[in-house]
Amino acid sequence: MTTAEDKLHRKHAALARPDMGDFGRNELGILGAPCGVIRNCTSRWLKLLGSKWKIAYVDADHQDGRTSDDTMDGCALEFTDKISYKRVDFKADTNTFTNRALFNDQDLVLINSNHFKARKQIVIIHPDKPLNQKLEKLTDVALILVSDDYEVPDFIRNYLPNINSIPVLNLNDEARIMAFLEIFLSENVTPVNGLILAGGKSTRMQGDKGSIAYHGKTQRAYMYDMLSELCGKVYLSDNVETVYDTIEDTFIGLGPLGGILSAMQTDPNVAWLTVACDLPYLTIETLNLLIKRRNPSKLATAFWDSEGKFPEPLITIWEPRAYAVMLQFLAQGYSCPRKILINTDVELLTAPNVSEFRNINTPEERDEALRFFRKENHSF
CATH class of the missing domain: 3.40.50.300 (P-loop containing nucleotide triphosphate hydrolases)
Incomplete structure (x- = not known):
């Protein structure tokens, strides 16, 4: 027999919960x-x-040892x-x-x-x-x-x-x-999953950035294969149907933060290495450095951006503790991952080659990158 209480309970969303005690994870x-x-x-x-x-x-x-000067009355x-x-x-x-x-x-x-x-x-x-x-x-x-x-x-x-x-x-x-x-x-340091942020509208490119083949395969496939060498599991945050494991956005209209939050909602018990899909110059050596220099005691581990002024938010390892902090920023009206990195305790690294952080947003930048990799491949 199903009671009214059982029916009411089943209306609650079946969310993945962090593995925690009464105070913390450990x-x-x-x-x-x-x-x-x-x-x-x-x-x-x-x-x-x-x-x-x-x-x-x-x-x-159990003894209240405070004096009248310790706290303000009321x-x-x-x-x-x-x-x-x-x-x-x-x-x-x-x-x-x-x-x-x-x-x-x-x-x-x-x-x-x-x-x-x-x-x-x-x-x-x-x-x-x-x-x-x-x-x-x-x-x-x-x-x-x-x-x-x-x-x-x-x-x-x-x-x-x-x-x-x-x-x-x-x-x-x-x-x-x-x-x-x-x-x-x-x-008890959590494993790292990979998330490829490929769900943008690509308005300036006027086409799907993830399907461009800079390296003899689509950019989605290239990033997926690269992250698979470094992470336990790899997912795409994408708005198109693919052959890869995909995490659908449950936080709509928030840009990259929506994809990151959706991944953390799917599994809040791992760290997430998030990488934008439109970075054809990015190498596995740079990502491997990020993994090796990961500081799990911080909210995140990231690189300084190409100008060395701010954290680079879209090549970042986000620790499980970042989930609650991101939601706090969102509750205050902020959806920028970089703002979160700037205003929290994070590990910041100097990248070996900041030119790898060039992202491709326009047809002109796409053609330039295609010529670059075509020339590079012919040089071998």
């Missing part, structure tokens, strides 16, 4: 020790990892520029959805799991906080830490079916703990 909850021990450990780890990765810490303080949200850092105090309830937005930019969220749950756990064996009554919190243990005088108790060994595959380190062995965290972060 969460490690620390439990099994008093809060002070957890905070001291986390503080040391952050000092060693914070220069390379963006790491957040989640904890609870203020719902207070932003304070503390010069060396920024602080935001607000009086509002939070939930999973608001937390994910708040922690969107973080590579890793370390969580005091005495107070909050996390997707994966680091267990500390400590006499003052035994876990025999809290085993249900151990949903996916990634690491166990013990001090010199303690071992992993039998009740934990018996509870965890994969205990033999879980690393056990000394609580004071920071070198190995750092190595574990580095490996954990590296293994």
Whole structure:
């Protein structure tokens, strides 16, 4: 029997969802020790990892230690520029959805799991906080830490079916703990898919730019083959029927941003290398450099443009975290990918040859490029 509630639920769009916990994509909850021990450990780890990765810490303080001078009475949200850092105090309830937005930019969220749950756990064996009554919190243990005088108790060994595959380190062995965290972060860097932006109207060209054969094959085929050597999967953002996997625009009338957002809506759990179709001079060596120099801790990795003044938005690796940020810009009335790159934390590279960024928009530019590649091919 189908209930009214079932029918109502089926009206919701079946959207692909980011693979996230309550706070972020990568969460490690620390439990099994008093809060002070957890905070001291986390503080040391952050000092060693914070220069390379963006790491957040989640904890609870049940004592309101603020003085009357700390916040403005009656203020719902207070932003304070503390010069060396920024602080935001607000009086509002939070939930999973608001937390994910708040922690969107973080590579890793370390969580005091005495107070909050996390997707994966680091267990500390400590006499003052035994876990025999809290085993249900151990949903996916990634690491166990013990001090010199303690071992992993039998009740934990018996509870965890994969205990033999879980690393056990000394609580004071920071070198190995750092190595574990580095490996954990590296293994959780998302793969890269390719997206060829070929959905423009080609008004100035007065014809389909993707069907022009500069390299003995259509430009669509040339770009598809090139990206296939570098990416796990490759798709076309196109408005014509092709033999290639295509992502149809679900964000209409937004130009390149619509194609990028549509790809991210299709799969929000990968990074997207987006390349405009009308770049016949672009080489695989330049794209390979972009892949090798990718910084997954940033919103995106891109090149400076041909003048070295602004980011080049249409040869860019967009990280999964860029999806939410793009939607924020769109909500404020901006649909320019370059504006997003200018106003966010991105990795910018100097291209080996900026002449490769010449795009073809007119019949005159098309004919010039065809003569160039015809001459180049005859020179071999």
